[in-house]
Amino acid sequence: NAGVMQNPRHLVRRRGQEARLRCSPVKGHSHVYWYRQLPEEGLKFMVYLQKENIIDESGMPKERFSAEFPKEGPSILRIQQVVRGDSAAYFCASSPDGGHSYEQYFGPGTRLTVT
């Protein structure tokens, strides 16, 4: 039983480049969440998606950030024109339909470094 998979685990980008972070949820889970952890801080909610739909993007910066969860394939968090302040660990989580959707299962994270 594979858990939540994220790739790449580490990503280095220069300022102005694009970063694409991928997340494959637990098999059978249709709810995906993205969180960001800045150094010395807790995880901050960014966006909640179900297949082909964005349900809640209240934590997503208004510019440069976008997320999708297509019918087929992984969820993608895309950051355009990265800046140094985007350097953080980005975690994806998933939860199943029904049951306690509050109990989210996290991937290992992608550590983005912007130089």
Add this chain to the structure above:
Amino acid sequence: DQQVKQNSPSLSVQEGRISILNCDYTNSMFDYFLWYKKYPAEGPTFLISISSIKDKNEDGRFTVFLNKSAKHLSLHIVPSQPGDSAVYFCAVTGGGNKLTFGTGTQLKVEL
């Protein structure tokens, strides 16, 4: 505006003793409370949860207590083991699927 606070950034406990981690929240609309454990370079792992209709939930060595009037949540680990050394995050939600996390407490269990 920090809605969830973990005021102790670190805690050191001897093996075999009780570890008590604390968490305070500000919004009385939160109705589900969780604890996650995180090792370096890994994602958080779900530990235990409690809904607002209860004041205690127990799972093996882990017990979570909820004091709604004080808006206070605590996690007790007994007996503490060296493998419990990690960062512990409390998280809350208010009916939606969005989790709001505290800043974490680094627990170190010493031999």
